[in-house]
Amino acid sequence: MPLPLGYPQPLEELIRSLRRLPGIGARTAERLALALLEWPEADLQALGQSLSTLRARLHPCTQCGNLADTPLCLICANPQRQTELICVVETAAQIPVIERCGSFRGLYHVLGGRLAPLDHRGPEQLRLAELHQRLAAGNVREVILATSSDVEGEATAAYLAMDLQRPGLIISRIASGVPVGADIGFADPATIAIALRARRNLG
Ligand SMILES: [Zn+2]
Missing domain, CATH: 1.10.8.420 (RecR Domain 1)
Incomplete structure (x- = not known):
């Protein structure tokens, strides 16, 4: 123009x-x-x-993939965070959106995208090996899937719910207080807080 x-x-x-x-x-x-x-x-x-x-x-945090200027991002390096809780997001840009709601004290894992078969984006292009490593390493009790509530986000969550299953691990999905099709990046803090609190157990 x-x-x-x-x-x-x-x-x-x-x-x-x-x-x-x-x-x-x-x-x-x-x-x-x-x-x-x-x-x-x-x-x-x-x-x-x-x-x-x-x-x-800037580079990705060596643990979670969040943006960082030190090996570990500020969240992973914070000893006050609950290491037994991991919230899985599509991009690092979604982390500040969830942080702003103030009610999540766990850690994150950035997938680096989501499944999109039509665009030839499969599981091998997501940071899944790193997530499996974190789960194998230890004390994670719950993984919260916070991918978007549109078709691709739901498909990614469904895939992860199967792929991440292991004995003793709770896998949950944030409630879709986020309007269907809306990217989590556009949700307000109150909506995110409700969506986190009302998360449902996937097994
Ligand atoms: Zn980190």
Whole structure:
């Protein structure tokens, strides 16, 4: 879509980049770009530095796959967390959504996607071996499946419920307080808290 006003190239490039962000329309992108232009030089440099080093400074947590800048993420490294409880999510972006509800004190496991047979995404592309390793290692009492409530999310949960079965392990599924088809990333903290509390046992 063409931009409404003829901005000089550097501004136009910035506006185009900002518009790629979720929830940012043409007007907002313009306003943000013009606001950045007013920032002190040092602040702009710091922002540029944050952006250009972002990927290099982050890596997946060696235990759960969450985003981290140390070998273990802040959640895995926290001795207050309940290590016998693992909440399985599709992406690291879903972790802060669940954290915000404040009622989950266990650990996480990031699958790195979900099953999508039509897109040729099978179980071998998910971080399942790592999850099996964690279960084999010890004291996990319950795995909560918090994949989305749409078709692919449900299919992934159904597969995991079978695949993860082992004696003494409770496998549960968060209640679908999240509207059907909605990504868990868009649910509000209260909905997530209810969905976690009302989780049902899958065996
Ligand atoms: Zn972690």
